[in-house]
Amino acid sequence: MFSAVSGVPVWGILLLGIGHSWAQQRNRNVLLIIADDAGFETEVYNNTAIRTPHLNELSKRSVIFRNAFSSVSSCSPSRSAILTGLPQHQNGMYGLHQSVHHFNSFDSVRSLPLLLRQSHIKTGRLVYLSLSLCFLRPFFLYVAFHDPHRCGHSHPEYGPFCEKFGNGESGMGRIPDWQPQRYTPDQVKVPPFVPDTPASRIDLAAQYTTISRLDQGIGLVLKELREAGRANNTLVIYSSDNGIPFPNGRTNLYRAGIAEPMLVHSPEHTGRWGQVSQSYVSLLDITPTVLDWFSIPYPAYSLFGKEPVVQLTGRSLLPALDAEQPWSTVFASQSHHEITMYYPMRAMHHHQYRLIHNMHFKMPFPIDQDFYLSPTFQDLLNRTESGLPTHWEKSLREYYYRERWELFDTQQDPLETRNLASDPSYTDLLETMKGHLRKWQWVTSDPWVCAPDGVLEDQGPYKLHPECRPLYNDL
Numbered sequence: 444m445f446s447a448v449s450g451v452p453v454w455g456i457l458l459l460g461i462g463h464s465w466a467q468q469r470n471r472n473v474l475l476i477i478a479d480d481a482g483f484e485t486e487v488y489n490n491t492a493i494r495t496p497h498l499n500e501l502s503k504r505s506v507i508f509r510n511a512f513s514s515v516s517s518c519s520p521s522r523s524a525i526l527t528g529l530p531q532h533q534n535g536m537y538g539l540h541q542s543v544h545h546f547n548s549f550d551s552v553r554s555l556p557l558l559l560r561q562s563h564i565k566t567g568r569l570v571y572l573s574l575s576l577c578f579l580r581p582f583f584l585y586v587a588f589h590d591p592h593r594c595g596h597s598h599p600e601y602g603p604f605c606e607k608f609g610n611g612e613s614g615m616g617r618i619p620d621w622q623p624q625r626y627t628p629d630q631v632k633v634p635p636f637v638p639d640t641p642a643s644r645i646d647l648a649a650q651y652t653t654i655s656r657l658d659q660g661i662g663l664v665l666k667e668l669r670e671a672g673r674a675n676n677t678l679v680i681y682s683s684d685n686g687i688p689f690p691n692g693r694t695n696l697y698r699a700g701i702a703e704p705m706l707v708h709s710p711e712h713t714g715r716w717g718q719v720s721q722s723y724v725s726l727l728d729i730t731p732t733v734l735d736w737f738s739i740p741y742p743a744y745s746l747f748g749k750e751p752v753v754q755l756t757g758r759s760l761l762p763a764l765d766a767e768q769p770w771s772t773v774f775a776s777q778s779h780h781e782i783t784m785y786y787p788m789r790a791m792h793h794h795q796y797r798l799i800h801n802m803h804f805k806m807p808f809p810i811d812q813d814f815y816l817s818p819t820f821q822d823l824l825n826r827t828e829s830g831l832p833t834h835w836e837k838s839l840r841e842y843y844y845r846e847r848w849e850l851f852d853t854q855q856d857p858l859e860t861r862n863l864a865s866d867p868s869y870t871d872l873l874e875t876m877k878g879h880l881r882k883w884q885w886v887t888s889d890p891w892v893c894a895p896d897g898v899l900e901d902q903g904p905y906k907l908h909p910e911c912r913p914l915y916n917d918l
């Protein structure tokens with residue numbers, strides 16, 4: 444069955460079989476599905492233009508989170524945060540792992556696979572095997588679909604979104620389990636943060652096609668789970684790593700860059716199946732959730748012998764499967780995407796307010812290679828250059844040059860275009876949120892905690908009491 448899943452580019456499928464532990468007695472498993480650059484283009488989130496029957500089926504047996512957020516808007520950093528429960532600035536995966544620059548998390552980080560292994564859990568890799576072979580023992584299975592990532596800049600023959608990959612056209616190969624689903628530009632729903640132009644509609648139609656492949660792949664994995672008799676003791680989590688690869692999306696800490704679809708299905712918590720939760724949850728919550736499901740204690744240890752001791756700042760989502768929770772705050776942190784894309788930002792979303800700290804706000808916001816060549820961005824560049832209407836809510840210049848502090852009321856201003864940071868009536872809120880953000884930075888050992896107007900001193904005389912020492916750089 445795995446031809447669709449292994450035939451499409453897959454980031455990695457990691458299988459951890461659980462040995463002799465209490466987990467085996469209770470016979471619980473976890474299936475974690477993380478799509479690549481997927482957003483809310485599903486029927487689950489009320490997009491009526493697209494068909495995603497398998498995600499729909501899953502959502503009827505899941506709590507559907509409306510306010511789930513990535514802690515970082517970049518693929519490998521996000522995946523490292525998912526699998527460690529630590530933000531990128533703490534786990535060391537400051538940018539993309541791919542290609543020659545290969546950022547990595549620190550060797551001493553205690554990741555989810557390591558923690559599960561320490562609880563007598565075996566680890567392994569599954570790529571071409573039938574899943575049922577591996578379902579003999581309790582497991583943690585991480586399935587990372589490459590759909591719907593762009594591929595136009597590396598494999599233009601497959602289309603901007605790989606939408607032609609495996610569709611049976613000559614030169615594209617064939618994925619037998621995938622029935623390509625095509626969309627026309629007039630069918631798509633253009634997200635409000637994307638310019639509504641013929642070019643972006645063509646782009647979105649291609650994206651929808653790869654979402655149909657994602658959906659069918661998810662259907663195959665879930666079918667395999669059922670046929671292996673593991674459907675009713677497996678926690679299934681579906682989400683994505685970062686926002687969709689469109690303007691304001693991936694690589695940004697705006698809502699469009701970090702809001703994620705998130706379905707959590709527990710066969711043991713049926714009371715809220717099909718319900719929508721408004722609670723704020725983070726992808727940093729996945730590690731605590733999995734540990735909680737397996738009743739494994741959260742790790743507490745020191746990285747590099749430093750204080751403070753590493754602690755997970757996320758929380759288990761299992762209580763939200765029983766009852767709505769009052770959770771209303773999430774944090775995010777970005778350093779790089781590609782190696783050249785250094786643009787450190789920290790953010791906090793609290794109730795309806797989002798605060799973003801753009802530390803290097805005097806630099807233009809950087810643009811990544813595949814997004815640069817996307818039809819949507821090329822069209823935006825062309826229109827800007829030739830003075831044509833962009834049909835976008837901001838100008839390219841505004842997109843590149845940001846204020847140091849951005850504060851948005853996402854209820855009044857869902858598109859986050861009105862920065863309230865310099866509005867005197869928000870001074871108290873701004874200062875309170877800055878304080879909470881900075882506190883989270885200290886708790887998570889953020890090397891950038893003093894930037895851009897100070898230098899962190901935490902050695903020698905400052906070892907016991909780290910301090911931000913002033914730079915007097917007029918910021």
Ligand SMILES: *[C@@H]1O[C@H](CO)[C@@H](O)[C@H](O)[C@H]1NC(C)=O
Nearest residue numbers: 487488489507508509719720
């Ligand atoms: C979809 O729309 C319905 C009807 O307005 C609403 O009740 C539901 O919460 C929406 N679902 C999501 C995931 O936002």
Ligand SMILES: *[C@@H]1O[C@H](CO)[C@@H](O)[C@H](O)[C@H]1NC(C)=O
Nearest residue numbers: 669672673674675676710711
């Ligand atoms: C598990 O699934 C089987 C087959 O679908 C069903 O007969 C059984 O009642 C389920 N058990 C529980 C605890 O839900």
Ligand SMILES: *[C@@H]1O[C@H](CO)[C@@H](O)[C@H](O)[C@H]1NC(C)=O
Nearest residue numbers: 642817818819821822823825
């Ligand atoms: C942008 O302009 C270039 C040069 O005129 C042209 O080749 C390209 O097709 C245009 N791209 C889009 C998306 O309009």
